[in-house]
Amino acid sequence: MKKKIAFGFAILLLAAATIVGSVAFFLSGGLRAREQPGGVEAFIARRLKHLAVPRAAREATNPVAANPDTLSEAMEHFADHCAVCHANDGSGNTDIGNGLYPRPPDMRLPATQDLSDGELYYIIHNGIRFTGMPAFGPAEGEDLDSWKLVHFIRHLPAITEEELARMKEMNPTSPAHLKEEEEMRRFLEGHDDPPSNESKKHH
């Protein structure tokens, strides 16, 4: 009887400590997205992500042939849909990317490049919960666009300055941004328009 009471007391104590710890964590800025995950959290998350991809999906091979047309199409797709978080060069160094928790990975590095084609496809197609990575493509049926993106991700470590310049033209833009671009173009060409805002901070 005493053992049962002691056991129950220990459980209650543990529960109370967990609650107090959790509340303290959240109240001390635990929901802030500015910090990077710690080494242990990142390691566990990477392992879980790996285990969460079914073996059949991991071993799937890319049904789309790699050729210049495929790469060009995927590049356009990436610039339009992915670059806002991942950056055109795959570094993840963007305003939104830098504000996410966890940050998007630098996809040029081994942590991404060492994933199988199937894993990359699975991540693009299904997204990753509790991160900023959404699921892309139709829920049912073939998603060839995502397979093409896998080819482009493989190309990222070797992307050229010319390709990056082309991608910049393909990035989504707003009327205000277009106006700003036009203002910059005219300035660089030597025109002297009336000054507007000298520097533009973007959020």
Next chain:
Amino acid sequence: MFRKLAACTVMALLLAVSALAHGTATHFMGTVTAVDKDTVTIKDKAGKAVVVTLGKATKYLKDKKPAPAADLKVGTRVVIDARMDQKTKKYAAEEIQLGVVETAPRK
């Protein structure tokens, strides 16, 4: 029920993240008044001097094509895409678009 609650929580968290994710990317437009290995100083259109640090990662473009860093000279009109370095509290140039070189200094 739990799934709906979790989905709402994640959605709220993502919205909060995007609302709070203040970037510090800035464009500076001006004419180069001084340049050395590590920094470039420009005079912007309002006449204000702005110093931006240069680095290995800084890209130089002319007519949207890669250009050598040596093309950054005093008198060149530039648009600098910079980001505040949180450690040094200085703007670091990510990309510099090079324009015409002014023969006479701007007033």
